[in-house]
Amino acid sequence: MDAAGLLACYERMAVIRRTEKAAHDLFLQGLVKGTTHLAAGQEAIAVGASAALRSDDYVFATYRGHHHALARGATPEECLAELMSRATGLCKAKGGSMHLTKAATGMLGSYAIVGSHLPMAVGAAWSARLRGTDQLAVAFFGDGATNIGAFHESLNLAAVWKLPVLFVCENNLYMEYTPIAEVTAVARPAADRAPAHGIPGEVVDGNDVVAVEEAVARLARRARAGGGPAVLEAETYRHFGHSRADPASYRPAEEVERWLKHDPLDLARGRLAELGVGTEAVAEADERARALVERAVEAAKAGPPPDPREALTDVWADGGAAWRT
Amino acid sequence: MADVITYREAVAEGIAREMRRDTTVVCLGEDIAAAGGVFKTTVGLRAEFGPERVWDTPISEQAIVGAAMGAAMTGMRPVAEIMFSDFLACCWDYLANEIPKVRYMTGGQVTVPLVVRTANGGGLGFGAQHSQATENWALTVPGLKIAAPATPSDVIGMMAAAIRSDDPVVFFEHKALLATKGAPPPPGHVVELGRAAVVREGTDVTLVALASTVPLALKAADVLSGEGTEVEVIDLRCLVPLDAAAVLGSLRRTSRLVTVEENPYQGGWGATVVSIVADEGFGLLDAPVRRVAGECVPLPFADALEEQVIPTVDRVVTAVRQLAAY
Ligand SMILES: Cc1ncc(C[n+]2csc(CCOP(=O)(O)OP(=O)(O)O)c2C)c(N)n1
Numbered sequence: 001m002d003a004a005g006l007l008a009c010y011e012r013m014a015v016i017r018r019t020e021k022a023a024h025d026l027f028l029q030g031l032v033k034g035t036t037h038l039a040a041g042q043e044a045i046a047v048g049a050s051a052a053l054r055s056d057d058y059v060f061a062t063y064r065g066h067h068h069a070l071a072r073g074a075t076p077e078e079c080l081a082e083l084m085s086r087a088t089g090l091c092k093a094k095g096g097s098m099h100l101t102k103a104a105t106g107m108l109g110s111y112a113i114v115g116s117h118l119p120m121a122v123g124a125a126w127s128a129r130l131r132g133t134d135q136l137a138v139a140f141f142g143d144g145a146t147n148i149g150a151f152h153e154s155l156n157l158a159a160v161w162k163l164p165v166l167f168v169c170e171n172n173l174y175m176e177y178t179p180i181a182e183v184t185a186v187a188r189p190a191a192d193r194a195p196a197h198g199i200p201g202e203v204v205d206g207n208d209v210v211a212v213e214e215a216v217a218r219l220a221r222r223a224r225a226g227g228g229p230a231v232l233e234a235e236t237y238r239h240f241g242h243s244r245a246d247p248a249s250y251r252p253a254e255e256v257e258r259w260l261k262h263d264p265l266d267l268a269r270g271r272l273a274e275l276g277v278g279t280e281a282v283a284e285a286d287e288r289a290r291a292l293v294e295r296a297v298e299a300a301k302a303g304p305p306p307d308p309r310e311a312l313t314d315v316w317a318d319g320g321a322a323w324r325t
Numbered sequence: 326m327a328d329v330i331t332y333r334e335a336v337a338e339g340i341a342r343e344m345r346r347d348t349t350v351v352c353l354g355e356d357i358a359a360a361g362g363v364f365k366t367t368v369g370l371r372a373e374f375g376p377e378r379v380w381d382t383p384i385s386e387q388a389i390v391g392a393a394m395g396a397a398m399t400g401m402r403p404v405a406e407i408m409f410s411d412f413l414a415c416c417w418d419y420l421a422n423e424i425p426k427v428r429y430m431t432g433g434q435v436t437v438p439l440v441v442r443t444a445n446g447g448g449l450g451f452g453a454q455h456s457q458a459t460e461n462w463a464l465t466v467p468g469l470k471i472a473a474p475a476t477p478s479d480v481i482g483m484m485a486a487a488i489r490s491d492d493p494v495v496f497f498e499h500k501a502l503l504a505t506k507g508a509p510p511p512p513g514h515v516v517e518l519g520r521a522a523v524v525r526e527g528t529d530v531t532l533v534a535l536a537s538t539v540p541l542a543l544k545a546a547d548v549l550s551g552e553g554t555e556v557e558v559i560d561l562r563c564l565v566p567l568d569a570a571a572v573l574g575s576l577r578r579t580s581r582l583v584t585v586e587e588n589p590y591q592g593g594w595g596a597t598v599v600s601i602v603a604d605e606g607f608g609l610l611d612a613p614v615r616r617v618a619g620e621c622v623p624l625p626f627a628d629a630l631e632e633q634v635i636p637t638v639d640r641v642v643t644a645v646r647q648l649a650a651y
Binding site for chain 2: 058060089090091092093094095096099101102103104108109111113116117118119120121122123124125126127128130131137149150153154156157160161313314315316317318319321322323324325
């Protein structure tokens with residue numbers, strides 16, 4: 001990745017980090033209801049992968065998907081408005097934090113049933129093949145999803161049909177509260193299982209945006225050229241607890257400290273310095289991110305509430321919800 | 326084309342007609358390609374449309390329906406087969422949580438035009454895990470359309486409507502009807518989803534039936550006609566959209582209602598029909614309503630036992646006699 005590309009990635013990660021912080025603060029102010037699963041600490045995976053993808057590729061994410069929506073072209077304002085139940089939200093306030101979706105930019109949804117979207121990505125890749133395009137489908141998922149049946153069904157089907165799909169596991173060491181290692185028989189829950197399905201399984205430092213970009217770009221080239229699916233396990237750490245109710249007190253202090261020192265933004269800053277990008281340029285990117293998110297918070301807050309009549313629309317393709325004559 | 330066609334042949338014919346007119350229609354499922362399906366409902370599709378459009382899958386119900394969903398979201402019109410309707414439980418997440426909710430929860434951004442076909446119901450002695458009538462499972466889920474044809478002609482016409490629908494459709498093919506015969510419909514035949522058919526006119530009692538219970542209701546109507554009771558038989562054809570207007574319209578003529586459903590009484594579709602009538606058509610009734618439905622037990626193996634738990638002509642006749650005499 002060149003200096004300009006890396007600086008753009010850095011700024012995108014800074015926007016995501018600040019949007020997550022805003023979501024957290026707005027929750028504490030009572031302006032965001034329900035729950036949020038913040039991805040602060042995991043930004044490099046969404047941003048690095050997006051940098052390697054084309055704009056017509058398909059992305060499927062989980063309830064911890066703010067970073068993917070933002071990396072794939074959703075604006076902080078649309079996302080925050082959705083969290084704050086505004087009509088201007090990304091999904092007209094019908095989705096909420098766990099379902100951020102921007103179909104127009106290929107962000108085909110955030111799914112809150114663990115592992116459910118993996119077969120959908122397989123189907124999107126199948127569709128690309130049938131339509132004769134060389135689009136790619138990418139499914140992002142957590143380590144916990146690797147013990148779900150759909151994970152194995154998807155890897156096998158993608159492998160036998162040799163489909164252009166990438167399975168990107170964000171291994172943040174924990175499911176909700178339980179360390180993945182306590183409930184999984186192999187050390188690398190995604191990568192170790194891939195060869196059993198005839199698929200390459202790679203491990204990457206998920207906090208290093210450059211390493212993620214390179215790995216995804218390589219596996220994407222391979223898949224587009226007919227080489228079939230691959231599994232990429234990105235090692236990372238969430239800064240917050242699992243969801244809003246979770247202070248994450250189950251995590252050993254030294255583990256938290258070690259990972260906070262391995263922050264994706266710090267890592268990117270170090271790499272920018274190596275490429276000769278001055279601190280001023282980085283500070284300007286930070287400032288642009290700060291201003292963007294600040295404006296987004298205000299604009300989202302000013303959004304109108306949804307029209308109550310919207311509750312009875314969008315079930316069917318005709319826009320309505322009628323189930324009888 | 327032959328002048329009669331079986332219900333099972335009609336399934337393949339209905340799919341083939343749509344595959345000929347629309348190249349985005351593709352099929353996937355276990356044993357559907359070279360083998361032509363375990364019920365021989367996809368015979369000939371692989372030969373005519375090739376392996377790129379008719380795909381054999383592994384035994385992976387979640388992946389079949391999940392992949393169909395992903396393909397439907399990205400420009401295809403997949404027709405997925407789940408071999409026996411009991412197996413819908415293996416991919417229930419997709420039918421209950423994913424396919425029917427994604428359009429709504431994305432604020433209308435994503436549309437899922439797919440068909441999940443499945444062999445439904447009893448009558449062939451397959452035992453409890455291969456025989457249940459499960460259309461009422463799907464009925465509990467907002468966002469799924471539900472088709473359950475009773476004749477070869479309707480299979481073809483409703484298949485056309487289901488595949489062309491921009492909404493997801495669960496298409497129940499009844500196992501006990503697979504060998505039944507009828508005239509093949511003309512080219513271009515489409516039966517709009519949500520249109521019930523009055524398959525026998527009558528003045529005394531309305532029988533509302535679906536799929537396997539349609540021929541049952543017609544036989545009962547013959548018996549009753551001999552006794553001087555003229556029964557009107559309505560084939561609902563679809564549960565969603567539900568043609569409530571057809572039921573209420575028939576009650577205006579007959580003022581007496583019996584529903585005949587194969588699924589268990591508890592939570593069955595007949596309950597929805599009679600509750601609409603109670604809400605909106607109470608004044609039309611001259612007698613209580615009756616539901617002839619399956620018992621709330623798993624389906625037993627032996628014919629003699631099965632007869633005890635799913636509707637029979639005798640049970641329908643008895644129910645109608647009681648109402649006619651009320
Ligand atoms: C099928 C299913 N089971 C359980 C849950 C409840 N749940 C939500 S998130 C979660 C943990 C998932 O962990 P992981 O896959 O590692 O993802 P992460 O949250 O770390 O991103 C669980 C158990 C669910 N949403 N879906």
